[in-house]
Amino acid sequence: MSKRSIVPFGPQHPVLPEPIHLDLVLEDEKVVEAIPSIGFIHRGLEKLVDKRNYKDYLYVIERICGICSFMHGMGYAEGIERIMDVEIPDRAKYLRTIWCEMSRLHSHLLWLGLLADAFGFESLFMHCWRMRETILDMFEASTGGRVIFSVNKIGGVLKDMDSAMLKSFVEMFDKMEEEVKTLTNVFLKDYTVGSRLRGVGILTKEDAILNGAVGPMMRAAGIEQDTRKLGYAAYGDLDFDIITGKDCDSFARCEVRINEIFQSFNIIRQAVDKIPQGPVSVDVKGNPNGEAFVRLEQPRGEAVFYFRGDGTEHLNRARVRTPTFANIPSLVKILEGCDYADVPILVLTIDPCVSCTER
Amino acid sequence: MRENYELKILSPDQITIKAHSLRNKGARLSQICSVRTKDGFDLLYSYVIDYTFKNYKVSITEDAQIESITAIFPNAFLYENEMSELFGINIKYIALDYKNKLYDIAVETPFK
Amino acid sequence: MNKYGSFSGGILGSLFKKPATKGYPFVQREYPERTRGSIVIDIDGCILCGLCEKKCPSAAIKVDRNAGTWSIDRMGCVQCENCVVGCPKKVLSTDVHYTPPSTERTVDTFKKAGAEISEATGGASMPNADLDKCVFCGLCAKNCPQGALQVDRASKSWKLDETLCVSCGLCVEKCPKKCIEMGADTTKAPVTLPQYDIDDLPLADASACVYCGLCASACPQGAIEMDRDAKTWVINEDKCIHCGICYYKCPKKCIKMVDAETATAQPEEKKAEAAVSLPKADLDNCVFCTLCAKNCPQGALTVDRASKTWKLDAESCVSCGLCVDKCPKKCIDMSAGSAAEANEPEFKRGYEVDATPEADTDLCVFCGICQKACPQDAITVDRENKTWVIDEDKCIHCAICAYKCPKKCIDMR
Numbered sequence: 042m043s044k045r046s047i048v049p050f051g052p053q054h055p056v057l058p059e060p061i062h063l064d065l066v067l068e069d070e071k072v073v074e075a076i077p078s079i080g081f082i083h084r085g086l087e088k089l090v091d092k093r094n095y096k097d098y099l100y101v102i103e104r105i106c107g108i109c110s111f112m113h114g115m116g117y118a119e120g121i122e123r124i125m126d127v128e129i130p131d132r133a134k135y136l137r138t139i140w141c142e143m144s145r146l147h148s149h150l151l152w153l154g155l156l157a158d159a160f161g162f163e164s165l166f167m168h169c170w171r172m173r174e175t176i177l178d179m180f181e182a183s184t185g186g187r188v189i190f191s192v193n194k195i196g197g198v199l200k201d202m203d204s205a206m207l208k209s210f211v212e213m214f215d216k217m218e219e220e221v222k223t224l225t226n227v228f229l230k231d232y233t234v235g236s237r238l239r240g241v242g243i244l245t246k247e248d249a250i251l252n253g254a255v256g257p258m259m260r261a262a263g264i265e266q267d268t269r270k271l272g273y274a275a276y277g278d279l280d281f282d283i284i285t286g287k288d289c290d291s292f293a294r295c296e297v298r299i300n301e302i303f304q305s306f307n308i309i310r311q312a313v314d315k316i317p318q319g320p321v322s323v324d325v326k327g328n329p330n331g332e333a334f335v336r337l338e339q340p341r342g343e344a345v346f347y348f349r350g351d352g353t354e355h356l357n358r359a360r361v362r363t364p365t366f367a368n369i370p371s372l373v374k375i376l377e378g379c380d381y382a383d384v385p386i387l388v389l390t391i392d393p394c395v396s397c398t399e400r
Numbered sequence: 401m402r403e404n405y406e407l408k409i410l411s412p413d414q415i416t417i418k419a420h421s422l423r424n425k426g427a428r429l430s431q432i433c434s435v436r437t438k439d440g441f442d443l444l445y446s447y448v449i450d451y452t453f454k455n456y457k458v459s460i461t462e463d464a465q466i467e468s469i470t471a472i473f474p475n476a477f478l479y480e481n482e483m484s485e486l487f488g489i490n491i492k493y494i495a496l497d498y499k500n501k502l503y504d505i506a507v508e509t510p511f512k
Numbered sequence: 513m514n515k516y517g518s519f520s521g522g523i524l525g526s527l528f529k530k531p532a533t534k535g536y537p538f539v540q541r542e543y544p545e546r547t548r549g550s551i552v553i554d555i556d557g558c559i560l561c562g563l564c565e566k567k568c569p570s571a572a573i574k575v576d577r578n579a580g581t582w583s584i585d586r587m588g589c590v591q592c593e594n595c596v597v598g599c600p601k602k603v604l605s606t607d608v609h610y611t612p613p614s615t616e617r618t619v620d621t622f623k624k625a626g627a628e629i630s631e632a633t634g635g636a637s638m639p640n641a642d643l644d645k646c647v648f649c650g651l652c653a654k655n656c657p658q659g660a661l662q663v664d665r666a667s668k669s670w671k672l673d674e675t676l677c678v679s680c681g682l683c684v685e686k687c688p689k690k691c692i693e694m695g696a697d698t699t700k701a702p703v704t705l706p707q708y709d710i711d712d713l714p715l716a717d718a719s720a721c722v723y724c725g726l727c728a729s730a731c732p733q734g735a736i737e738m739d740r741d742a743k744t745w746v747i748n749e750d751k752c753i754h755c756g757i758c759y760y761k762c763p764k765k766c767i768k769m770v771d772a773e774t775a776t777a778q779p780e781e782k783k784a785e786a787a788v789s790l791p792k793a794d795l796d797n798c799v800f801c802t803l804c805a806k807n808c809p810q811g812a813l814t815v816d817r818a819s820k821t822w823k824l825d826a827e828s829c830v831s832c833g834l835c836v837d838k839c840p841k842k843c844i845d846m847s848a849g850s851a852a853e854a855n856e857p858e859f860k861r862g863y864e865v866d867a868t869p870e871a872d873t874d875l876c877v878f879c880g881i882c883q884k885a886c887p888q889d890a891i892t893v894d895r896e897n898k899t900w901v902i903d904e905d906k907c908i909h910c911a912i913c914a915y916k917c918p919k920k921c922i923d924m925r
Contacts, residue, residue, distance in 0.1 A: 094567075097567055097569055100569040100590070100594055101569055164523055164526075165519060168526075171532045174532070178544075181543075181547055182544040182545075182546060185547055186548055186591070189590070189591075189592070191548070191591075199593075199597065200546065223521070223522065227518050227522070231519065233516075327889050
């Protein structure tokens with residue numbers, strides 16, 4: 042047996058936008074074990090729930106993450122609406138769906154850029170992020186924020202998009218889809234990209250279930266499960282397939298995310314076609330009393346929200362189980378037995394969002 | 401459309417038994433969380449089998465000790481460490497026990 | 513499938529395209545209309561009510577009523593627009609331009625011109641209710657951000673605490689009867705203000721006093737000495753500051769403000785025989801709404817809706833009679849044992865205890881009065897779609913809706 046050594050990875054590392062630390066136990070160049078540690082940026086946002094009025098807490102929970110901030114706010118709003126038995130107008134459901142899919146687009150494009158950057162493909166990284174910038178501009182035009190949208194409200198949404206705006210968005214997406222296609226072809230067909238991704242970081246179907254993987258991690262392992270199929274917001278009225286991969290490796294995860302980008306374009310087009318007229322919010326009176334679970338499909342996978350209120354203006358407990366929190370055990374699993382040089386890419390393939398994880 | 405899920409009550413000694421039977425059915429551990437109640441904690445175990453979302457609520461007293469399910473679902477270690485660190489719940493046999501070093505926090509058991 | 517140089521087209525194309533970036537700072541960015549850059553305030557319209565300060569999730573806004581200033585910590589502001597949405601006067605708005613970066617925290621303070629708002633109320637108008645029209649529904653008090661209004665249905669009183677009132681006008685907007693006006697006439701005495709001279713002392717009427725001790729606990733000076741067992745009530749003349757709080761607090765209204773001579777001339781108060789009676793609920797009429805338990809100063813009542821129980825802890829009860837006053841069904845009786853306190857229930861129910869209201873939609877005009885009257889928000893009336901829905905889980909069967917209905921189209925079934 043060769044000698045074992047421990048190499049610390051992170052919390053500061055060129056590939057990591059956020060701090061996570063891994064203790065890598067190496068045998069020569071092979072990783073035999075990885076021990077994750079998080080906790081560098083724990084902010085205790087869940088605790089703030091008993092300091093803030095439940096209607097104002099929405100603005101706190103949005104700030105859990107900068108990428109899926111819309112979905113955190115939406116999950117909170119849906120949970121409270123469920124406890125208080127509020128039915129929101131149909132138009133608000135469609136608007137939420139459109140913003141959700143735009144979040145997914147910008148998250149996946151950001152991730153593609155980071156992946157390109159991780160294997161040193163700088164110009165590809167720049168092009169991905171240029172594309173993402175257009176989506177951020179759309180967000181700014183429709184909600185007023187580029188990163189934190191503050192557009193959700195218990196009982197609907199705060200801002201409406203008129204048909205002219207929706208039409209211009211669809212036109213922009215049509216144009217963008219062509220550009221994204223040429224871009225993603227590089228990921229799917231280029232020899233150098235394939236050599237870094239194919240056959241690396243295999244997470245089998247059994248391991249994915251056992252380690253509780255969610256989202257693209259799980260679907261790349263061939264498990265057909267997408268929380269959107271539960272039909273929350275307007276997803277029940279829209280037609281889309283679940284995208285799965287078959288090779289269970291890093292390339293499959295990349296492929297699943299790329300296909301989801303085109304799926305999102307498709308869903309947005311359908312939603313814009315079907316969006317009904319009407320109000321975008323209802324008034325909510327009283328305080329929440331009861332408990333509710335809500336599941337949403339965020340760009341990184343299934344998020345579980347749990348809220349409990351006791352009839353006062355402060356909730357008892359707000360809990361967010363973010364997708365990255367569920368994917369860390371899978372990361373540990375795929376790191377076992379990989380090459381040391383592949384570690385940065387494997388860490389990226391779970392699309393880690395450490396701010397989400399620690400809340 | 402809102403998701404229909406089930407929420408059942410379990411006693412503390414049924415946690416591991418239930419986890420075993422769910423693992424045999426091919427369930428995935430979706431999350432574990434705890435809620436502070438007046439005289440103890442409510443633990444909520446959530447599992448997913450295909451699209452069914454099963455939840456189990458376990459009410460324990462403040463000083464009760466419960467058994468870890470990391471031997472059955474290895475991904476439980478993060479949730480259990482989080483609970484014991486933020487809420488001060490006493491959990492034995494966690495496979496990877498961070499011993500209150502998971503989060504870098506100034507206050508001991510802030511959610512208690 | 514694998515190929516080399518798949519991105520060469522993209523790279524070559526970039527050589528001939530204009531840069532995707534802007535030449536900042538020479539080329540400024542044009543912001544879309546909705547951009548949340550920074551918060552601006554029209555300080556002249558501001559009434560310094562402080563709602564924005566309460567709503568701000570990052571505590572960046574500070575409102576100082578006394579100095580008449582509104583200030584915002586620009587670096588602390590998270591641009592969530594919660595203050596803009598919540599402003600009752602709509603004087604806050606968002607500007608598309610961001611706060612410029614700086615090495616120090618920028619705090620912008622706006623001073624309201626010419627408004628040295630002080631205790632003299634500076635001419636700020638206060639709400640005033642037209643008591644002839646008022647139905648004492650309590651909506652104004654529920655919506656007051658400062659808790660400055662007190663509305664009591666039972667005693668038909670509407671009281672404004674002028675020191676707390678911030679003149680935001682929310683009560684005027686919320687009033688379903690539109691009987692509140694922001695009149696500048698604040699000299700008018702509140703409805704139940706006692707008329708007494710500045711150095712009058714309180715004196716308890718021994719025949720009515722139940723020795724509940726609410727006056728003694730309310731006294732800021734500890735000037736009242738009350739002994740429940742010995743049935744004595746003594747006022748310490750030296751300590752009393754003539755504030756009259758005891759007068760307000762007395763649930764039996766047995767305290768009067770009299771001049772010092774009368775007060776001291778009275779011999780030590782002693783009630784001959786303590787015919788103290790205890791409240792008793794008529795469980796046939798009781799809807800277990802828990803209002804009595806919530807209002808009990810001693811916490812002597814335990815009411816459980818689920819198991820339909822009403823329990824009185826006779827040892828803690830001070831026989832103050834507040835529960836009788838507060839009961840919306842008038843089903844609590846304190847008359848047992850003492851004729852003086854007889855409080856005959858006037859309201860008899862003609863329906864089963866768990867009957868739920870149901871509107872006859874043929875007669876209903878969807879005016880929404882029942883919805884507003886419902887203490888539990890259990891009724892939803894939609895005028896446009898002509899629907900009337902009751903949430904049976906929330907309904908406490910109090911029948912206030914049936915009582916209030918102008919068309920008498922609600923039936924308890």
